[in-house]
Amino acid sequence: MGFAVSDELLGTIAPIVVYWLYSGIYVALSSLESYRLHSKAEEEEKNLVSKSSVVKGVLLQQLVQAVVAIILFTITGSDAEVDRKFSLLVLARQFVTAMIVL
Template identity: 60%
Template sequence: MGYKISDEMLGTFVPVLVYWLYSGIYVLLGSLEKYRLHSRKEEETKNLASKGTVVKGVLIQQVFQIVVAIILFKVVSKDEEINRASQPSLLLVVIQFVLAMFVLDTWQYFIHRYMHMNKFLYRHIHSKHHSLVVPFAYGALYNHPLEGLLLDTVGGALSFLISGMTPRTAIFFFSFATIKTVDDHCGLWLPGNPLHVFFNNNSAYHDVHHQLYGGKYNFSQPFFVVWDRILGTYMPYSLKKRKDGGLEARPVKE
């Protein structure tokens, strides 16, 4: 009888694999200059962290992510066969997805915003992520290990626990959240991107936040812009052509 990989292990490692595979697609698409939100020259001159440093930083965070996921699944999961036999209905899965999205958005908005408001935390913790003034796909999770643990890993754990989703559902939820996070940082505006159709929180929206003029706005991530709108930190944008043929997101007044 062959070895079966548990839902818990898939929920732990699949999102990591998805991160690098999806990022790799955007690396290949990065040569499409007319869809870039910043030129390659800007990426090279404005970013303060090298590509190698970014890769190492992301891998460190993913190690923390894996360890916490393994512990979390050990604590909350019972017999694996029971879990497989008692999967919820599709309707309940959808409800759990939406609830988990709201929990993750809420947690990340307030922690993210506080890291900007608190000068100590910004200078010593969150500024590492903002060293990428020109975001790119595999830099989505490049940040200080403490921020990665608090913002992403703890936020993910809370969304899992509060929504009540099973480890099997978690495979799909965290893979989707990973895709969305990478997409928001990809630095590209590709025509027909379905994520831009369903979510106003997108690569251009988050790019505004990474610019000097947007540092006090667009804190929401990774799904909706609800908290930005409610609490007055929403900065709309318009896409304009750059002189070199690419695109840029410029802030506009509502």
């Protein structure tokens, strides 16, 4: 009786959750002066946009991101039921390509 989450849902929600976790850590550490990237005066001088409009923009962007991801996962379908067997050479080539890209 486990809680199953599809890869599609996880791929859509996980980046958003990770973003907000890191943002929360950044905001929490900014209250400690030794962990600040910029001084309060410098931050107030250079930040021309309010935090509320930044949050609204991020939420809108993440909504668009989630909608596009769900649409793409719906269009492309699920490959979970397909049992693919790749040769070791193909897997090695894909791994090397991924390492070069990263």
